[in-house]
Amino acid sequence: MWSVSKVYGSGAQSVTALNNMTTSFRAGTFTAVMGPSGSGKSTLLHCAAGLDRPTSGKILVGDVDLSTLDETQLTLLRRDRIGFVFQSFNLVSALTAEQNVALPGRLAGKAPSREQVNAALAEVGLARRGGHRPSELSGGEQQRVAVARALISRPAAVFADEPTGALDTKTSRDVLALLRNIVDRHQQTVIMVTHDPSAAAYADRVLLMADGRVTDELYGPFTAESIATAMANRQEQPC
């Protein structure tokens, strides 16, 4: 994305969520996006994933300039090339876990086989829960169904917004290991917003944001401590 700005509202009420931001996400890598509340992390994710349009600037997914796409084309691009693991934006409540996992493929006219669906659910440890609806699953299990859905359609990029925010430590580690796995084994690209240094430690790179811009980039391998220390040091620096 190049020189991207996103302004919500207008006049005195306007909020600049992204301020001339330029960055890129290399294919087959795992990036964590961190920064204080309100720094623009979710807005970055939504714009980069084609869920929202920037006010100005250019966003390329592969060689496609998102601003040249109409709503239908944008929907198709999201369906075919992008996976989402969002807390608030997850599963279709009327469908079973199996049906949720199969849904993107079915919508794209490439319905996965029962074996593929079962293999994806087994990979996230839910082999026996395929017949259950989201309301019958815990938060962590629902999140793992969302990861299975991202695994099965093999989108080029997977966007995750606080994917472990509501999970306990053990379940968080499982979900993060799954995200790491889709990068290492399948060369998919993962972009994850998190507040948690131990979640960010699974990434190859950490983007630190403040006031709608990238203020720093850190490169792994990381530990939770190394990220926490780097963030604390930057906060202490005078502006």
Ligand SMILES: Nc1ncnc2c1ncn2[C@@H]1O[C@H](COP(=O)(O)OP(=O)(O)OP(=O)(O)O)[C@@H](O)[C@H]1O
């Ligand atoms: N729909 C909206 N209308 C008006 N302002 C908005 C809207 N969405 C976000 N903002 C504002 O844009 C700024 C960036 O928001 P964003 O959600 O991207 O931050 P964030 O870094 O993800 O924050 P958090 O860590 O709290 O989730 C904030 O000041 C927020 O209040």
